[in-house]
Each structure stands twice: as structure tokens, then as C-alpha cells.
Amino acid sequence: MRRVLSTSLPTHVGRSVTIAGWVHRRRLLKSVAFLILRDAAGLTQVVVTDPDLRARLVELPEETVLEVTGEVAANEAAPAGVELVKPAVRLLGEPAVAPPFDLYRPALAATLPTQLDHASVALRHPTRSAALRISAAAVAGFRATLDARDFVEVHTPKVVASATESGANVFALDYFGRPAYLAQSPQFYKQLMVGVFERVYEVGPVFRAEPHDTARHLAQYTSLDVEFGFIADHRDVMAMLRDVLAGMLAGVAERAGGALATLGVELPSVPAEIPSVHFTEALRIAGAAADEPDLAPAHERALGEWARTEHGSDFLFVTGYPMAKRPFYTHPARPGSVEHRPAVGDGGAEAAYSNGFDLLFRGVELVTGGQRLHRHSDYLAALAARGEPVEPVAAYVAAFQYGMPPHGGFAIGLERFVSRLTGAANVREVAAFPRDLHRLTP
Amino acid sequence: MRRVLSTSLPTHVGRSVTIAGWVHRRRLLKSVAFLILRDAAGLTQVVVTDPDLRARLVELPEETVLEVTGEVAANEAAPAGVELVKPAVRLLGEPAVAPPFDLYRPALAATLPTQLDHASVALRHPTRSAALRISAAAVAGFRATLDARDFVEVHTPKVVASATESGANVFALDYFGRPAYLAQSPQFYKQLMVGVFERVYEVGPVFRAEPHDTARHLAQYTSLDVEFGFIADHRDVMAMLRDVLAGMLAGVAERAGGALATLGVELPSVPAEIPSVHFTEALRIAGAAADEPDLAPAHERALGEWARTEHGSDFLFVTGYPMAKRPFYTHPARPGSVEHRPAVGDGGAEAAYSNGFDLLFRGVELVTGGQRLHRHSDYLAALAARGEPVEPVAAYVAAFQYGMPPHGGFAIGLERFVSRLTGAANVREVAAFPRDLHRLTP
Numbered sequence: 001m002r003r004v005l006s007t008s009l010p011t012h013v014g015r016s017v018t019i020a021g022w023v024h025r026r027r028l029l030k031s032v033a034f035l036i037l038r039d040a041a042g043l044t045q046v047v048v049t050d051p052d053l054r055a056r057l058v059e060l061p062e063e064t065v066l067e068v069t070g071e072v073a074a075n076e077a078a079p080a081g082v083e084l085v086k087p088a089v090r091l092l093g094e095p096a097v098a099p100p101f102d103l104y105r106p107a108l109a110a111t112l113p114t115q116l117d118h119a120s121v122a123l124r125h126p127t128r129s130a131a132l133r134i135s136a137a138a139v140a141g142f143r144a145t146l147d148a149r150d151f152v153e154v155h156t157p158k159v160v161a162s163a164t165e166s167g168a169n170v171f172a173l174d175y176f177g178r179p180a181y182l183a184q185s186p187q188f189y190k191q192l193m194v195g196v197f198e199r200v201y202e203v204g205p206v207f208r209a210e211p212h213d214t215a216r217h218l219a220q221y222t223s224l225d226v227e228f229g230f231i232a233d234h235r236d237v238m239a240m241l242r243d244v245l246a247g248m249l250a251g252v253a254e255r256a257g258g259a260l261a262t263l264g265v266e267l268p269s270v271p272a273e274i275p276s277v278h279f280t281e282a283l284r285i286a287g288a289a290a291d292e293p294d295l296a297p298a299h300e301r302a303l304g305e306w307a308r309t310e311h312g313s314d315f316l317f318v319t320g321y322p323m324a325k326r327p328f329y330t331h332p333a334r335p336g337s338v339e340h341r342p343a344v345g346d347g348g349a350e351a352a353y354s355n356g357f358d359l360l361f362r363g364v365e366l367v368t369g370g371q372r373l374h375r376h377s378d379y380l381a382a383l384a385a386r387g388e389p390v391e392p393v394a395a396y397v398a399a400f401q402y403g404m405p406p407h408g409g410f411a412i413g414l415e416r417f418v419s420r421l422t423g424a425a426n427v428r429e430v431a432a433f434p435r436d437l438h439r440l441t442p
Numbered sequence: 443m444r445r446v447l448s449t450s451l452p453t454h455v456g457r458s459v460t461i462a463g464w465v466h467r468r469r470l471l472k473s474v475a476f477l478i479l480r481d482a483a484g485l486t487q488v489v490v491t492d493p494d495l496r497a498r499l500v501e502l503p504e505e506t507v508l509e510v511t512g513e514v515a516a517n518e519a520a521p522a523g524v525e526l527v528k529p530a531v532r533l534l535g536e537p538a539v540a541p542p543f544d545l546y547r548p549a550l551a552a553t554l555p556t557q558l559d560h561a562s563v564a565l566r567h568p569t570r571s572a573a574l575r576i577s578a579a580a581v582a583g584f585r586a587t588l589d590a591r592d593f594v595e596v597h598t599p600k601v602v603a604s605a606t607e608s609g610a611n612v613f614a615l616d617y618f619g620r621p622a623y624l625a626q627s628p629q630f631y632k633q634l635m636v637g638v639f640e641r642v643y644e645v646g647p648v649f650r651a652e653p654h655d656t657a658r659h660l661a662q663y664t665s666l667d668v669e670f671g672f673i674a675d676h677r678d679v680m681a682m683l684r685d686v687l688a689g690m691l692a693g694v695a696e697r698a699g700g701a702l703a704t705l706g707v708e709l710p711s712v713p714a715e716i717p718s719v720h721f722t723e724a725l726r727i728a729g730a731a732a733d734e735p736d737l738a739p740a741h742e743r744a745l746g747e748w749a750r751t752e753h754g755s756d757f758l759f760v761t762g763y764p765m766a767k768r769p770f771y772t773h774p775a776r777p778g779s780v781e782h783r784p785a786v787g788d789g790g791a792e793a794a795y796s797n798g799f800d801l802l803f804r805g806v807e808l809v810t811g812g813q814r815l816h817r818h819s820d821y822l823a824a825l826a827a828r829g830e831p832v833e834p835v836a837a838y839v840a841a842f843q844y845g846m847p848p849h850g851g852f853a854i855g856l857e858r859f860v861s862r863l864t865g866a867a868n869v870r871e872v873a874a875f876p877r878d879l880h881r882l883t884p
Contacts, residue, residue, distance in 0.1 A: 005592075005674060022845055040592065040640040063845035067672075076731040092672075096818040115633050122840035129638050136595040143585075150447075150482065153578040155664045155856070157875045158647050159613070159624075160598065161882045171601070173615035173624070175661075176651065176879055182601075182615070189875060192562040192884075196571050204646065205600050209618065219617075222597045230445060230462050230509075230534075271655035279583035376538040392864040395884045399562035403464055403537035413598070433599045433631060438619055440603045442635075442835045 001069060007041040009082045011071045019044055019084065020067040020092065022124070024102040026057055030050075033057050035087075036104070037068060038124075045083040046070065053089060062104065063121075066095035112426060119433050119442050131430040133253050135222075135418045137259075139203055141251020142224050142412075145244050151228070152197040156189035158205065159183060162392045169209045171219075182207035185411060188396040190227035191329070191372060194407045195399070199228040203414075211437060214427040216364070218415060219435040226369075227409030233334070233361035234355040234371040237408040238276070238317055241359060241369060245315065246270040263399070263422050268314035268362075275307055276317035279353065280341055294325050295358075295365075304363020316360045320353040321370075328382045328393075331355040331371035331408070355408070361420050369410025376400040443511060449483040451524045454514045461486055461526065462509040464566070467546040468499055475499050477529075478546070480566075481509060484700075487525040488512065495531060504546065507535035507561075516781060526869065553867060561875050561884050565875075572701035573872040576694050577860045579701075581645055583693020584666050584854075587686050593670070598631035600624060600644060600647065604834045611651045613661075624649035627853060630838040632669035633771070633814060636849045637841070641670040645856075657868040658806070660857060661877040669851030675779070676797040676813040679850040680718070682757055683811060687757065688712040690859070704740040705864050710756035710804075717749055718759035721795065722783055736767050737800075737807075746805020758802045762795040763812075770824045770835075773797040773813035773850070797850070803862050811852025818842040 001018040009017065021039030033054045035046040046068055048054050060066065070087035099121045101110040108115060108125050115122035122128055143153070163170040186202050206223040220277050226244065227304040230238060249267050252260065260267065270311045277285065281322040285306050286299035295303070295318065306315035320339035323332055333339035333353045343352030356370030373379055380395045383390055390397060418430040430435040433442055443460040451459065463481030475496045477488040488510055490496050502508065512529035543552040550557060550567050557564035564570055585595070594855045602625045605612040613624040628644050635642040648665040668686065673679060691709050694702065702709065718725065725734050727748050728741035737745070737760065749758035762781035765774055775781035775795040785794030798812030815821055821839045825832055832839060862871040870876040875884055 020847065065845050065847045089505060092848060093816050093846050096843040099844055120637055121844045123635070123638045124844075132596065132638070133594060133599075140585075140589065143582075147582065152575060153581060154574065154874060155647065156875055157662060159649070159662060159877055159882065171615055171617065172487065173613055174884075175613065175882055176653075178882065180882055193565070195562055196565045196574070205597065207601070211618075220599060220601060374535050399884065402541055402563045402566075403507050403540040404535050405462065405507045406534060427772065432596060432635065435599055435601055440601065440617055440620065442620055 003067070005041040006037070006039050006044040006080070009044060009072050009080065009084070013074050013082060014072065016069065016071050017084075018067060018069045021065070023062050023064040023066060025062065026060075028054070028057065033351055035068075037066065039109070043079060045078045046087050047073075047083055047085045048087060053087065056089070058087075060091070061095060061098060062102075062370050063095045063099055063124075064091070066089070067092055098243070104249040112229075112428060116428060116434060116439065117442075123432060126262050128429070130256075130262040130434055131422055131424065133259040134256045134263075134265075134422065135377055135414060135430060137252045137255035138248040139222075139224065139251075139414065140255060142203070142244060143201070144251060145247025146199075146201045146226065149190065149199065149240075149243075151194075151199040151201050151226070154186075154190065154193050154197075154200045154202050155204065156186040156193075156202060159247060161395070169211070171209045176193050180417070185223060186210055186225050187329070187411075188393075188399075190225050190409060191404075191407065192396075192399045194227050194229040195402065195404055198230060200403070213437050215428075216416060216419070217436070218427060218431060219437070221416075221427075221431070222414035224412040224414055225357045225409065226411070227407060229405035229407035231371065231406050231408050233337070233406070234319070234331070234339075234357055234369070234408055237369050237371065237410060238319075238357060241367060241410050242270060242274050243357075246411075252421070267421075270315060271311070271313050274315045274317055274359070275311040275313050276319050276357070277303075278320045278339065278341065279318055280320070281320065283319045293322055297364075300360055300365055301363040303360055307360070314362050317357050318360065319357045321356045321358065323352060323354045326354050326356045326370070328386055328388060329372045329379070331373050359410075361417070364416070364420055365417055366420065367410050367412050369408065370407035371406065374400065374404040374406050444511070447483040447637075448479070448481050448486040448522070450741070451486060451514050451522065451526070455516050455524060457516065458511065459526075460509060463507070465502055465504050465508060467504065468502075470496070470499065477510075479508065482531070485521060487520045489525055489527045490529060491546055495529065498531070502531075502533070503537060503540060504544075505537045505541055505566075506533070508532065509534055510799035515834050533627040534773050540563050543789070549696075554870060558870060558876060558881065559787075559884075565874060567748055568704050570871070572704040573860055573864055573866065574696075574874060575701040576698045576705075576707075576864065577692045577856060577872060580690040580859060580863075581664075581666065581693075581856065582697060583690040584645070584686060585643070586693060588641075588643045588668065588688025591641065591682075591685075593641040593668070594635075596628075596632065596635050596639075596642045596644050597636075597646065598625070598628045598644060603837075611653070613649050614653045626650055627665060628667050629771070629853075630835075630841075632667050632851060633846075633849065634838075634841045636669050636671040637844065637846055640672060640847070643668045655879050657870075658858060658861075659878070660869060660873060661879070663858075664856035666833050666854040667851065668853070669849060671847035671849035673813065673848050673850050675776070675848075676761070676773070676781075676799055676811070679811050679813065679852060680712040680716070680761075680799060683809060683852050684712060684716050694863070707864050710865075713755050716757045716759055716801070717753040717755050718761050718799070719745075720762045720781065720783065722762070724760045724826055737816065739806075742802055742807055743805040746802055749802070758800065759799050761799045763798045763800065765794060765796045768796050768798040768812070770828055770830060771814045771821070773815050776860070781798055801852075803859070805863055808858055808862065809852050809854050811850065813848065813850035816842065816846040816848050830835070854870060
């Protein structure tokens with residue numbers, strides 16, 4: 001008999017069906033036993049009255065994998081309004097040991113490190129698997145939004161000859177006897193691919209040898225990268241990002257409703273136009289000194305509060321980041337544009353502010369993006385102005401010799417997005433097998 | 443004015459539009475000039491009669507990025523039946539040098555190594571970009587097929603503490619002062635996730651320190667990994683693979699029709715049931731000795747011919763691979779099953795053949811898959827029988843202590859799939875930035 005999922009049982013009342021899954025919990029009463037079976041979709045209550053089967057249940061501990069054939073009976077008192085009666089049980093997989101913590105309790109009692117040490121079993125708990133379902137749904141929404149806008153998905157190298165973003169925090173490896181590095185981002189490749197497809201995205205792992213042990217950094221995370229050409233400036237990129245975020249949340253609503261309910265998460269709405277403030281205003285709102293070169297986490301939190309109070313928005317753009325704090329490929333603010341301001345302190349006035357932006361989600365930086373340089377001569381000039389050598393990025397810069405349109409893009413950290421969405425205190429709660437300073441297994 | 447794509451011009455005849463793209467080719471005649479502009483969708487012919495603009499065109503070489511506003515005129519003689527007249531041109535991005543080879547010719551004249559050295563410009567050629575569009579469409583079809591069957595997408599670690607598939611061909615790296623390795627496959631993780639979601643897939647990079655310089659191996663490639671539980675045996679996995687392949691080809695037909703036309707590729711059809719032969723029959727068909735432990739490339743080619751002639755199929759399953767040639771997690775053929783045969787030579791009869799299979803596509807191994815062991819005690823026994831130590835795979839094996847269903851899966855090499863589909867002689871032709879023994883840039 002073909003197996004059905006637990007959630008479909010209400011459509012089978014009065015009929016015989018086969019279900020399968022894990023023994024989630026047994027309640028062995030005197031004359032009856034209740035077996036709660038867990039499958040990918042949910043839980044089923046199986047009523048065992050046969051004394052032989054009841055005796056056998058004693059020997060089938062939690063997490064035993066069973067196939068159960070029985071009759072679907074309506075019962076308002078049962079968790080899902082139905083239960084399985086007159087069951088016949090077939091053993092599919094027996095556990096060798098008991099789980100290190102109880103999976104049937106509403107919340108996992110184990111500490112996060114213990115959960116991570118036993119990820120393969122901890123992730124079976126509905127609260128942990130729910131975050132990963134939300135993650136998958138968000139990525140599906142990301143792709144659907146971009147596919148509908150003629151973006152092409154690309155796959156770029158994760159092993160590179162030189163550090164992409166900066167020389168620091170990079171993992172070195174032995175590549176057939178030569179030094180190589182794990183890519184910190186697909187930045188260069190996605191820009192080059194704008195010359196091919198105009199609009200590209202990539203969903204893939206990026207690697208940061210992050211030496212700090214924080215609740216929001218991972219050594220490997222999933223980056224959702226977007227880059228596209230023929231833009232007027234970074235405002236086109238911000239508009240695209242707005243649509244992508246709305247699409248990701250729509251994807252979560254559509255595909256992961258059950259997971260949201262499990263975690264008690266309500267989705268934020270994305271304003272038709274996300275409010276934005278210039279970096280100089282952001283400092284003022286956050287109560288920071290006017291010559292601060294960057295926003296500290298406390299400033300971001302204050303800005304998150306402000307966006308909520310002033311605009312009723314969980315999202316806030318901060319535009320016009322100082323050039324000094326952005327990578328060399330960042331396009332400066334154009335004189336006369338809304339992002340262009342007189343420099344504070346001794347920065348050169350012309351290039352003080354950039355067409356780079358951050359997006360804060362509930363007071364945490366979620367996305368970095370902006371317009372990039374697209375002229376070969378501008379790349380050479382930008383490196384010279386910073387006193388940085390061309391050589392380490394020569395292959396990258398050379399690719400801009402062949403004619404490139406104005407372009408820009410952004411990168412969303414998937415785990416950070418999901419952790420902010422679900423209210424997870426630690427980004428490791430929403431990664432299946434996190435990697436960090438101390439953790440390389442499982 | 444909002445920019446439109448070249449392919450939409452027939453719907454704008456008589457109206458003024460703005461297009462943008464790269465100067466693909468100029469034909470400067472005496473009184474008129476033709477400018478062929480290339481965008482992501484195709485080519486547009488722009489007719490230049492104004493002497494000043496004609497003079498300016500001389501200074502705008504191939505690969506210059508332009509925005510052109512003009513009037514759409516029907517002209518049966520023009521390549522797409524329409525052309526742009528009375529153009530006004532705006533320069534968006536000027537090249538610094540000429541491309542190292544002509545992009546406007548029907549075929550790229552440069553050798554493959556030269557193309558790969560200048561990938562950012564070579565990939566602009568329609569024949570090269572077409573393969574990548576087919577690749578993206580195939581992955582979209584892969585996901586759509588599995589999403590419709592309740593699979594959940596996962597993202598697993600690419601940096602691991604020990605080699606997954608075998609100790610050989612693995613890249614070593616320095617992980618915060620500890621030795622670590624690049625994952626050769628998500629095999630272990632996808633199996634563990636069957637315990638969480640029952641059905642999972644992953645699209646991601648895998649790494650093989652392949653010391654041979656062949657036309658079909660890459661040091662990084664994109665692996666399409668599938669794993670699912672509650673199967674009867676590997677035949678359920680083969681049926682799923684059949685549907686996935688059909689879905690990938692449907693995705694290509696739906697999303698990459700233009701790319702197929704560019705390459706002159708006709709899609710194969712996937713039989714409702716892909717023919718399959720047992721390993722022992724495969725040896726016989728290929729004319730190999732009955733005690734050969736594996737199929738050589740020449741055998742695979744012979745089998746591909748046979749499948750085409752005997753079954754009219756581009757696809758052929760070879761089942762019942764010898765246990766000796768499969769990894770320790772492979773499930774042996776069950777006595778009495780169609781895969782179970784008397785062993786040839788001195789192999790132990792019981793465990794001679796496995797529930798592991800390969801799928802050949804046009805005479806080349808495309809997919810490896812099968813049923814896996816799911817009982818903890820079976821893992822320990824399998825390792826003991828092979829004389830392999832538990833320690834290097836202890837974390838993996840330990841995860842099977844907690845109750846796992848019968849399960850199996852497969853992995854498709856994306857670049858290999860696309861190269862067989864398009865008839866590319868070298869897998870490097872269908873990767874954007876291939877990595878191999880000699881190549882680490884661009």
C-alpha cells in the first residue's frame with residue numbers, strides 16, 4: 001500500500017492507509033497505548049489496543065522508524081481530529097541508542113553547543129527544522145523574484161588565486177602545490193557576468209576566516225548575490241532589493257506557513273518604498289558623532305527603533321556610506337546627487353560619500369550593496385587614490401577593459417536574514433551544520 | 443525613457459524606444475552606417491544616416507556600451523524584421539582595449555585555453571553564453587521537479603574535518619590552525635538530513651583534487667544532490683532520477699529555447715521507464731571479461747550505442763554494481779532480488795553486488811546513485827568487513843544511531859550533463875570559470 005503523509009489523514013477517514021515515520025512519543029496506559037508517529041509533515045496518533053502489539057511497543061523506543069498500516073478514524077479529541085486505529089506495525093529502522101535529549105518536548109532543553117554537537121538529531125526537533133524550512137522557502141522566493149525579471153543563475157569559483165574582499169579573514173589552501181584561497185564572496189565574478197547576461201544571481205557558500213566568536217558570524221554562510229547592469233545608479237539597485245525582499249517573504253508565506261506557526265513568527269511587511277536616510281543623517285539619528293566613519297551595532301539598533309517608530313518599517317536603507325569604508329570598486333556619489341554631501345573632517349570633498357548602501361533589518365545590517373565602478377580607467381584611478389597596488393586584483397580589473405555598463409548589486413546573508421526573521425538569538429540556530437572559530441564538525 | 447530589450451522591438455513598430463547594449467558590429471558604408479547592438483536578449487540593427495553620428499561611430503569600437511533611442515521601423519531585410527532608425531546615442535561604457543578575439547563572428551576562432559584565459563569576454567559570445575543559459579535552466583527544472591515532490595533544499599558545509607568519499611583527491615586547508623578539507627560531496631550531510639526532512643536536495647560546489655588533466659574532470663563542479671527516505675530499494679531512487687532528468691530537460695525546453703537554437707541542440711526524450719541492465723549483462727554487452735570489476739570509458743561508450751540501437755534511448759541504467767567498487771555506505775543487493783547474482787571469481791557471494799547504480803547518458807557516466815545502509819550496526823559491519831577503521835567517519839556513522847529509514851539518492855554533475863547535452867568536446871566549455879590541475883584564474 002502506498003504510504004501517505006500524516007497531514008493527509010483527514011481526507012482518508014474510514015479507509016485503510018499506510019503511514020511511516022519516527023516514534024515521537026509513546027504513552028503506555030493499562031489497557032491501551034498511544035503511539036505518536038512523526039513524519040516530515042507532522043504527527044499522527046496511533047491507538048494500540050491489541051495486547052501483543054502493546055507489549056511490542058515497549059521495545060520500540062523513541063526515534064524508532066516504523067511503517068504503520070491502519071484505519072483512519074475521526075476523533076475530535078485527537079490532536080489532528082483523526083487517529084489511526086487497528087494498526088499493524090512494520091519495523092524499518094531501529095535506533096542503537098536513545099537521543100541525547102528529548103525530541104518530543106515542545107522546546108529542546110539542551111544547550112545550543114549540545115544541540116550543535118548532535119545536529120543530526122537536534123535538527124529533527126520541529127523548532128530547529130522549522131528555521132531550515134523557512135530558509136529554503138526564502139531562497140525559493142529569492143529565485144522566483146529574479147527569474148521573473150530575466151536574471152540568470154550562475155555558479156562561480158569558490159577557490160580563487162587571491163583574496164577578493166580584502167587580504168584579511170581568508171582561508172588558505174593548497175591547490176595542487178600552489179597557494180589559493182576560499183572565496184569570501186562572488187563579487188568579482190558576478191560583476192564580470194553582467195557583461196554576459198546583464199542580470200545574474202548566485203546562491204552559494206562564502207567563506208570568512210572570522211576570528212571573532214560572535215552570535216552573528218559564521219565561517220561559512222550562504223550568500224544570496226545579485227548583480228545587474230544598465231542602472232541609472234544605486235537607487236535602481238535599492239528598488240530591486242526591495243522587490244527581492246518582498247519576494248523572499250512571499251516565498252516564506254507560501255511555502256513555510258507551518259514552520260512560521262511552529263515558531264510563532266509573524267512576517268513583516270515590506271513597504272512599497274523602504275525608507276532611507278543618508279549616512280550623515282543616520283549618525284545624527286543614532287546620536288553618534290558627525291565624524292564617525294561607520295555605524296556601530298548600537299547605532300544600527302537605534303536606527304532600527306527609529307525606522308519602526310517614524311516609518312512603521314522593519315527595514316531601513318542607509319545610503320551614501322563614506323567611500324573610505326567601502327571597497328575600491330564602489331562608485332562615488334555623483335556631485336549634485338542626493339547622496340553627495342560636503343565631507344566632514346579632512347576627507348576629500350569630491351569622493352567623500354559613495355553610492356553604496358546598507359539595508360538594516362530590525363536594527364541589524366542585513367544587506368550591503370551599491371553601484372560599482374564600470375570603467376577600466378576608474379578602477380585604476382580608484383586603486384591609485386587609495387594607494388593600493390593593482391597586481392593582486394589585476395585579473396579582475398583587466399576584465400573591465402572590454403566595455404561594461406553601469407551596474408550594481410547586493411548580497412544578502414541567508415542565515416542572518418532567517419535569524420532576524422525568526423528572532424533567533426544566535427545565527428547558529430538557523431544553520432544546519434554551522435562552521436565557526438571552534439566548530440568544524442559535525 | 444524606459445529601456446526595452448531587442449526581442450520586444452516587433453511590438454513597438456512606429457514608436458520611439460530606448461535600447462541599450464554592446465556594439466556587436468559596425469558596417470560603415472559610404473552614406474549610411476549599420477550598427478548592430480547586442481543585449482542580453484539578442485541583436486538589433488540600428489540605421490545611422492546622420493553624418494555627425496556616422497563620424498562618431500568610427501570612434502565607438504566593438505564592445506562599447508551604448509544606449510540608443512530611436513524609432514522602430516519594420517524592414518523585412520533586417521535580421522529581426524525590424525530596425526531602429528533616427529537614432530540618438532548615449533555612451534555608457536567605453537572599452538579600453540579591443541577584445542582578444544572577434545565576438546561578432548558566428549564561431550569563436552580562439553582556442554579553448556585562450557577563451558578560458560579571457561573568460562569574461564569569451565563568455566559574451568552567444569555559443570558560450572548559451573551553454574550557461576542551458577545550465578541555469580536545467581537547474582531550475584531540477585528544483586521544480588523536487589519542490590513539487592516535497593523535497594527541502596539544504597545547504598551543507600563545504601569545509602569538513604575529514605575526507606568524505608575517500609582519502610584521495612582532497613584539497614587540504616588551514617582552518618584556524620587546524621587541518622580541514624574541502625568537501626568532495628555532500629553525501630554524509632544529505633543522508634543525515636533525511637532524518638530531518640525525509641527528502642532533501644542540494645545544488646552546490648564540490649571539490650576534487652583531480653590530478654589528471656582530462657576533458658571531463660574539473661577540480662570544482664556543481665553537484666545536484668538528492669537523497670530521500672522510506673524507499674523500498676534503489677528502484678525507487680531510479681524512478682525519481684528518471685523524473686528529475688525529465689524535469690531538467692523540460693526546464694531547458696521551457697527556459698532556454700533560444701540557447702538550444704543557437705547551439706543547434708535537439709533535446710533527447712526520457713523514456714517513461716529508462717532501460718536498465720545488470721552490471722554482469724553490461725560487461726557482456728560491452729564485450730568485457732566477466733570478471734572486470736568496473737566499466738571502462740570504452741565499455742560505457744559501447745553500452746551507450748547498445749541503448750540507442752536496442753531501446754532507442756539516450757539513457758541507460760547499469761544496476762547491481764559490485765560492492766567492491768562502491769563506497770562503504772552502499773546497500774548490498776538483497777538475496778532473491780533481481781540485482782542479486784552469484785559472484786564471479788573469489789568475491790563473497792552474499793555481498794558481491796550492490797543496490798548501487800550508474801546512469802549512462804549517451805555512453806558516459808552521468809549519475810551515480812543507489813540505496814544506502816541505514817542501520818548503525820550495518821555501518822559498523824560494513825567497515826569491519828572492508829577492514830576500514832571507524833575513526834575517520836565516526837561522526838557520520840554515529841548519526842545513524844538515532845533511527846533512520848531505508849533511503850537512497852543520487853548526484854548529477856551539472857557540467858557533465860550540459861556538456862553531453864550540447865555535445866561539447868570538453869567540460870570546460872560549459873563552465874564559466876573552470877578550475878583544474880593547471881587553472882586557478884580567472
